[in-house]
Amino acid sequence: VSAPVIDGSGRIVGMITVDDVVDVIEEEAEEDIMHMAGVAESDFNESVLKTSYWRIRWLIVTLVNTLLAAFVISQFEVSIQKITALSFLMTINAAMGGNSGMQVVTVVVRGLATRSIRDGDTWRAVSKEVMVGLMTSGFFSLILGVIAAFWIQDIYIGVVLAVALIFNMLWAAFAGTLFPIIIDRLGLDPAISAGPILTTTTDVLGYATFLGLATTFLL
Amino acid sequence: VSAPVIDGSGRIVGMITVDDVVDVIEEEAEEDIMHMAGVAESDFNESVLKTSYWRIRWLIVTLVNTLLAAFVISQFEVSIQKITALSFLMTINAAMGGNSGMQVVTVVVRGLATRSIRDGDTWRAVSKEVMVGLMTSGFFSLILGVIAAFWIQDIYIGVVLAVALIFNMLWAAFAGTLFPIIIDRLGLDPAISAGPILTTTTDVLGYATFLGLATTFLL
Numbered sequence: 471v472s473a474p475v476i477d478g479s480g481r482i483v484g485m486i487t488v489d490d491v492v493d494v495i496e497e498e499a500e501e502d503i504m505h506m507a508g509v510a511e512s513d514f515n516e517s518v519l520k521t522s523y524w525r526i527r528w529l530i531v532t533l534v535n536t537l538l539a540a541f542v543i544s545q546f547e548v549s550i551q552k553i554t555a556l557s558f559l560m561t562i563n564a565a566m567g568g569n570s571g572m573q574v575v576t577v578v579v580r581g582l583a584t585r586s587i588r589d590g591d592t593w594r595a596v597s598k599e600v601m602v603g604l605m606t607s608g609f610f611s612l613i614l615g616v617i618a619a620f621w622i623q624d625i626y627i628g629v630v631l632a633v634a635l636i637f638n639m640l641w642a643a644f645a646g647t648l649f650p651i652i653i654d655r656l657g658l659d660p661a662i663s664a665g666p667i668l669t670t671t672t673d674v675l676g677y678a679t680f681l682g683l684a685t686t687f688l689l
Numbered sequence: 690v691s692a693p694v695i696d697g698s699g700r701i702v703g704m705i706t707v708d709d710v711v712d713v714i715e716e717e718a719e720e721d722i723m724h725m726a727g728v729a730e731s732d733f734n735e736s737v738l739k740t741s742y743w744r745i746r747w748l749i750v751t752l753v754n755t756l757l758a759a760f761v762i763s764q765f766e767v768s769i770q771k772i773t774a775l776s777f778l779m780t781i782n783a784a785m786g787g788n789s790g791m792q793v794v795t796v797v798v799r800g801l802a803t804r805s806i807r808d809g810d811t812w813r814a815v816s817k818e819v820m821v822g823l824m825t826s827g828f829f830s831l832i833l834g835v836i837a838a839f840w841i842q843d844i845y846i847g848v849v850l851a852v853a854l855i856f857n858m859l860w861a862a863f864a865g866t867l868f869p870i871i872i873d874r875l876g877l878d879p880a881i882s883a884g885p886i887l888t889t890t891t892d893v894l895g896y897a898t899f900l901g902l903a904t905t906f907l908l
């Protein structure tokens with residue numbers, strides 16, 4: 471099963487087999503998956519040095535993100551000294567926002583690649599994801615708000631966590647849809663950049679919102 | 690371009706076109722990518738309610754993980770009260786371990802799917818990833834150890850962060866290779882489960898190692 475390749479005068483100069491087509495599709499699919507983790511090449515058979523270099527290049531995004539997040543938390547040292555519980559509750563908010571955001575980014579990046587999200591669909595996609603964000607954040611803020619209130623024996627700390635969680639997961643839904651679409655419009659590859667960029671904002675905003683709300687309403 | 694489908698007596702009863710083959714490959718690739726984020730179905734055109742249900746089902750893994758991690762941190766309340774800097778440095782260690790682990794899982798899951806990692810390759814894969822883990826963790830522990838030492842004005846806190854980082858990233862390399870292979874052997878899908886399982890261990894071990902080392906050597 472093959473297709474002939476002809477030159478300008480109609481003579482056959484080669485052919486493309488089904489295998490060639492399948493190879494290209496599989497390569498493209500592999501690339502998409504590798505890009506989601508910022509791993510640019512399939513490197514099982516590459517040298518340790520080259521593999522390390524590729525991995526480090528993309529982990530630098532995490533390095534910058536994590537330093538930024540640490541800086542934001544450090545601004546609330548006094549609050550954490552007064553209510554130590556803030557130091558472990560703040561990680562819940564950041565993790566839930568980051569993970570729900572990765573789900574959104576995955577669906578949107580794939581939707582753009584398969585053209586199931588087209589040019590006119592931006593606001594339909596955003597409004598749908600924000601609706602889903604409302605449902606999911608409502609579910610988890612109820613559970614985690616109650617757990618935190620009982621754990622710390624303080625109903626207000628439960629309310630602060632619940633409100634911060636809704637804010638962070640709604641941001642993840644909104645930005646997780648919009649970031650990949652904007653990056654795609656700019657002609658860049660959303661698969662490799664949208665995840666790290668979104669995680670930076672959910673981490674930084676997650677810590678800032680939760681610790682900010684706690685500082686304002688609990689101290 | 691098509692292949693005939695014949696019955697037992699050699700009569701043509703239908704045909705498979707290249708389009709059919711391409712469709713199957715694209716579906717498989719899409720499934721792999723969706724699985725990496727625990728998003729089981731391509732849901733852009735699904736209802737808000739159904740999409741929310743699918744997302745919530747997998748975010749419950751994050752919920753359990755994040756509560757476990759918060760519990761581990763809460764065991765070090767006294768240490769954090771004494772050295773508030775621990776509350777923001779601990780997030781650096783967990784994030785670096787989690788992200789380097791996701792890179793390893795992605796490469797291994799893909800290697801298993803494309804059969805480039807075969808039955809006899811387990812220890813070759815583990816030892817290679819551990820070598821890469823040594824290189825990458827050495828690089829980042831040097832940078833982050835120096836940054837932490839200057840930031841907190843305490844060289845020992847820099848050493849503790851550097852050691853914890855090497856430990857956590859080596860664990861991510863080791864378990865990030867072994868977990869998907871074991872899950873695959875058990876006949877389960879590593880794409881959907883390996884990531885969340887690994888992140889739980891890098892979070893919990895990351896907080897426990899860093900805060901444990903800091904409590905032992907700094908207080």
